[in-house]
Amino acid sequence: MPEFPEVETVARGVNDRVHGDRIVEVWFSSHTQPFKTPPAEQAEGLEGRTILEVRRVGKHIVCDLGGRDVVGEQAEAQWIVHLGMTGRLLVTTPDGDVAPHTHARLRLQSGREVRFVDPRRFGRLDYRELAQTKGFLGPGVEPTTVEPEVFVRLFKGRKLAIKAALLNQSILHGVGNIYADESLFRAGIRPTRMAGRLKKAELLKLRVALQDVLQHAIQLGGSSVSDYVDANGVKGFFQLEHRVYMRTGKPCRVCGTPIKRIVLAGRGTHFCPVCQR
Numbered sequence: 219m220p221e222f223p224e225v226e227t228v229a230r231g232v233n234d235r236v237h238g239d240r241i242v243e244v245w246f247s248s249h250t251q252p253f254k255t256p257p258a259e260q261a262e263g264l265e266g267r268t269i270l271e272v273r274r275v276g277k278h279i280v281c282d283l284g285g286r287d288v289v290g291e292q293a294e295a296q297w298i299v300h301l302g303m304t305g306r307l308l309v310t311t312p313d314g315d316v317a318p319h320t321h322a323r324l325r326l327q328s329g330r331e332v333r334f335v336d337p338r339r340f341g342r343l344d345y346r347e348l349a350q351t352k353g354f355l356g357p358g359v360e361p362t363t364v365e366p367e368v369f370v371r372l373f374k375g376r377k378l379a380i381k382a383a384l385l386n387q388s389i390l391h392g393v394g395n396i397y398a399d400e401s402l403f404r405a406g407i408r409p410t411r412m413a414g415r416l417k418k419a420e421l422l423k424l425r426v427a428l429q430d431v432l433q434h435a436i437q438l439g440g441s442s443v444s445d446y447v448d449a450n451g452v453k454g455f456f457q458l459e460h461r462v463y464m465r466t467g468k469p470c471r472v473c474g475t476p477i478k479r480i481v482l483a484g485r486g487t488h489f490c491p492v493c494q495r
């Protein structure tokens with residue numbers, strides 16, 4: 219499953235290649251699963267529109283689309299892509315080999331083509347007209363920009379483990395397992411602590427740690443962006459230098475104590491029993 223920084227990286231890479239371009243022709247596969255909005259309706263909505271910007275919202279990729287006649291800065295519609303487990307959004311040329319499991323091809327005026335490929339079909343494509351419905355905000359709060367006071371308030375009175383709260387997409391959107399474990403280690407907080415019982419100072423520390431981890435991952439991801447977007451496959455994405463994640467039994471990089479693994483909220487959870495209290 220693509221994690222948050224991968225989605226950010228894909229969105230930026232696609233944006234670099236297609237913003238300002240116009241969608242001239244749309245083709246969709248006959249599979250029903252990927253389409254939240256019926257494909258005919260999406261195709262009709264997309265054709266002729268200018269792509270103003272492609273950006274990440276939570277774990278979704280949102281393409282803000284302008285009008286057909288007047289080229290303004292105001293988004294009139296959105297194409298929303300959720301990558302699911304195996305989805306990829308690629309920018310290629312029309313003569314590029316069409317990968318198996320391609321579900322969408324958007325031909326652009328520049329000659330480029332945006333393609334959505336998804337072997338397992340858990341990904342979703344959605345289209346909305348902003349005159350009729352509001353823009354896509356996703357569930358939960360954006361972790362990379364959340365203000366300190368807002369962050370602290372998110373966990374007030376929550377009777378669940380902080381690790382589970384971090385993974386809860388209706389609280390913060392897009393924080394995956396790796397980033398939850400790594401940020402809790404950096405903040406010195408044991409994943410099992412009840413979210414609502416954490417002190418304000420601890421939550422403030424956690425916010426900084428989480429944003430550091432995510433920014434770092436996004437930066438590392440940025441360097442491999444062209445492979446990620448242009449190539450046929452998902453090539454080796456960056457490796458964050460993990461401090462606890464998947465390091466069960468290995469010495470803590472700070473104190474040397476073996477890293478412990480437990481299962482919390484159904485997910486493998488890694489922590490240092492000495493550094494995290």
Ligand SMILES: [Zn+2]
Nearest residue numbers: 470473490493
């Ligand atoms: Zn330690």
